[in-house]
Amino acid sequence: MSEYRERLWPSPWIIAIAALAIPASLLTFAAIDLVVGALTGIVLFSGVIALATISAPTIDVSGGMLRAGKARVPLAFVGETELARGVEARHARGPGLDARAYLVIRGDIDPVVRIEIVDPQDPTPYWLVSTRRPEALRAALDAARAHSA
Incomplete structure (x- = not known):
């Protein structure tokens, strides 16, 4: 039985900052292809959130x-x-x-x-x-x- 247990999940503002990868990727890839930019941003956002969640002590x-x-x-x-x-x-x-x-x-x-x-x-x-x-x-x-x- 646990007397105390806490998982140090990322704060909501970390998610908001990670979401900035989407418009940044759109701007970076706008000259090439907007779809590639959107997909890259979504992959980066998902990766940052997954890493922050998995590594939460x-x-x-x-x-x-x-x-x-x-x-x-x-x-x-x-x-x-x-x-x-x-x-x-x-x-x-x-x-x-x-x-x-x-x-x-x-x-x-x-x-x-x-x-x-x-x-x-x-x-x-x-x-x-x-x-x-x-x-x-x-x-x-x-x-x-x-x-x-």
């Missing part, structure tokens, strides 16, 4: 594990969490970022949760994870850690 807290993207860590090695939004989130993703941190961030999702890793064998000091529901993720981590302790 999942965050999962269940079975005594935290999974974010392709990585996982036992909840026994999860320490304190910090939530950040707006300017604080930009700082956490930019100048405040430790190069050793594990990242599962989406530029189109503002809130991030910094999850401390307390495994002495792991050189990763923390995970920085984008989430649309930072309070729910923090609550699930706290509850799962309390349950496993």
Whole structure:
């Protein structure tokens, strides 16, 4: 049973930006053939949307594990969490970022949760994870850690 699960789907504005491939292709291929331009635009749009959807990472807290993207860590090695939004989130993703941190961030999702890793064998000091529901993720981590302790 999953205590928390979230898929970081692309934001609607990503779809709108990808749709710009259609008129751009029409303009590029207008001198050759409008049908080729339209088909090229539709293929590019579909490819961008498919790639953004397929590559959307999942965050999962269940079975005594935290999974974010392709990585996982036992909840026994999860320490304190910090939530950040707006300017604080930009700082956490930019100048405040430790190069050793594990990242599962989406530029189109503002809130991030910094999850401390307390495994002495792991050189990763923390995970920085984008989430649309930072309070729910923090609550699930706290509850799962309390349950496993």
